[in-house]
Amino acid sequence: MGYDLIIRNARLKDHGPSVDIGIKDGKIRNIGDIKDTAPQDREINAEDNLVIPGFVNSHTHLDKADLLSKMKPSQFGGTLEENRRLIREFKENYTIAEVKERAGRVIREMAKEGITAIRTQVDVDPTAELLPLKAICELRKEHAHLVDIEICAFPQEGVFKQGARDLLEQALNDGADLLGGLPLVEKTEREQRGHIDVLFEIAKNYDVELDVQIDESNNPEDFMLPYLVEKTINEDYQGRVSATHCISLSKVDNRIAIGIIKRVKEAGINVIVTPSCNLITGFPEIKGSRPYNSITRVKDLVENGVNVAMGTDNIRDIFYPLGNGSMIREMHVLATATRMSRVEDVEHIFDMASLNGAKILNLDYGVDVGRQADLLITGSTTKRGVISSREIIPYVVKNGRVVNLG
Secondary structure (H helix, E strand, C coil): CCCCEEEEEEECCCCCCEEEEEEECCEEEEEECCCCCCCCCEEEECCCCEEEECEEEEEECHHHCCHHHHCCHHHCCCCHHHHHHHHHHHHCCCCHHHHHHHHHHHHHHHHHCCEEEEEEEEECECCCECHHHHHHHHHHHHCCCCCEEEEEEECCCCCCCCCHHHHHHHHHHCCCCEEEECHHHCCCHHHHHHHHHHHHHHHHHHCCCEEEEECCCCCCCCCCHHHHHHHHHHCCCCCCEEEEECHHHHCCCHHHHHHHHHHHHHHCCEEEECHHHHHHCCCCCCCCCCCCCCCCCHHHHHHCCCCEEECCECCCCCCCCCCCCCHHHHHHHHHHHCCCCCHHHHHHHHHHHCHHHHHHCCCCCCCCCCCECCEEECCCCCHHHHHHCCCCCCEEEECCEECCCC
């Protein structure tokens, strides 16, 4: 049997034996001691280092990526509301070419860092209308050889502005794969609940999944997750909803938090955490709330069987002026901020950066025969070593072919 690619001396787990991986037609066809080769087979020597599934960036904002290059020094460090006003100003001057130039550059950076699949939020609102969506849809086609891109129509300005709902529905007709949400952008608790109600109405009408950015503040009074959970169950949408951030869960009483987490599991809701952005985003002091952000209760969620995934969130833009698209960096930040240092913690963190995200995006990931050959040849013999090492992936394999980005 001939192969498109053979990876020699690959270690599939910490301290495990080295094996060969044979790849054909974008799939893993053989794992073991491969001897039936052909002269034209390409081979790479992993040198007894780990070979792992590609990273899945479950939450980012490609349309906003690299806006940092357009910002003035006085525009850094604003409050969340100030940043939302500023992004509206930028969007008024968007062009398809300009969005593609910025976002395309960041997509290629992510691919070089080992990201083989992305779920991106794309602003769909009365300010930007469908321009960012058109740009990202074009990039999705142009970069299909590097990365799978799933597009989530994101109502950055809410769902109640004139024309907002119509635009979201048009986006689902014009290339968006699923629907996003941002309840906290609405002014009152009643409107925030109404925001979630509208999301479910649209999602059910179009038979798409939901990915809701919820409870970004440290204020336990901003706690819409319980409503999202009950709505998911009542609408019979179990397994089709993701909740991103869920930071207020860290601020409520332990008894309340654990009770909600158990309901999250019952509802089949995925939780997506974005470590670096969660830590840097600032909020005003409200009733004792800290003026900096935390990360949701990752350990508690994992221990209760919730599917937890990870994303980079914003890359060098108004909301987060740092970032290089590295999931290794995000894993390091998450491990440090949540004190997840045990052997099993490292395994969980790797799952969050890859397999758990692949489950959300319905990708067939894993280093097993028959699965999609989206693989990373690392420079370390252990997962802890990958997190602790320089953020370099020696070889990225997408659909069975080595990605060459120079």
